[in-house]
């Protein structure tokens with residue numbers, strides 16, 4: 001791995017927001033593939049998570065690392081775009097109630113959008129009812145996608161999906177779920193239609209679901 005990629009890893013982990021965009025560009029100029037650069041930043045966040053778990057760093061440090069990663073993703077965004085063009089339909093996305101993590105959800109939204117969907121992003125800490133309301137506002141929605149990044153918000157994901165499953169429009173939509181603690185088994189158990197592990201496979205699955 002190039003020294004530049006290693007430096008990018010270090011600067012994301014250290015939360016150096018001002019340096020990260022330039023380093024992302026340097027890595028690209030050096031010939032690194034956009035997806036590899038993204039994965040390098042994700043692995044830096046894994047290290048940040050490990051350090052947090054071991055009490056070596058605390059929430060503020062996690063937050064600045066997240067900001068740095070977001071700045072880097074902004075540089076990559078146009079390069080990760082796949083097709084665009086005609087809309088494959090609407091996708092409503094959000095992180096479930098009680099959960100403030102948005103980098104993974106934003107990546108999923110970005111990849112789904114670049115796969116040709118119109119994305120309605122409800123943000124983080126989304127009350128269950130808001131997903132229903134957003135569908136009522138956009139009755140041509142094809143997919144509702146929910147992220148949960150904490151084990152403690154898995155019950156919120158379960159409840160949100162349960163609420164969607166009760167709706168009269170359920171047969172007209174597909175429900176996709178994901179996030180680090182989520183598994184295919186859990187997704188099936190709570191009655192979602194699809195689980196994917198990462199943003200790229202979420203976009204591929206979304207296309208498959210509306211095909």
Ligand code: B1M
Pocket residue numbers: 042045046047048049050052053059060062063065066098099100101102103104105107108145146147148149150151152176177178179180181195196197198199200202
């Ligand atoms: Co928090 N956090 N955090 N955090 N945080 C984790 C998730 C944690 C694993 C760290 C750790 O302890 N090792 C841990 C959770 C442990 C657990 O659940 N068992 C944790 C904790 C404990 C907490 C707090 C409780 C800490 C506290 O306050 N004591 C707190 C909770 C706040 C809340 O949400 N209510 C908290 C807060 C925060 C910050 C706000 C400081 C910040 C988030 C900032 C932000 O997002 N804007 C933060 C961060 C940065 C992290 C880590 C370090 C990085 C998360 C991240 O962005 N990863 C994280 C450790 C880690 O992930 N290794 C950690 C990169 C991102 C690309 O990955 O989000 O997994 P991820 O998304 C992936 C896949 O999951 C998937 O695709 C994405 C990539 O392709 N995916 C989907 C996601 N959604 C999908 C949806 C799909 C399909 C795939 O279909 C719909």
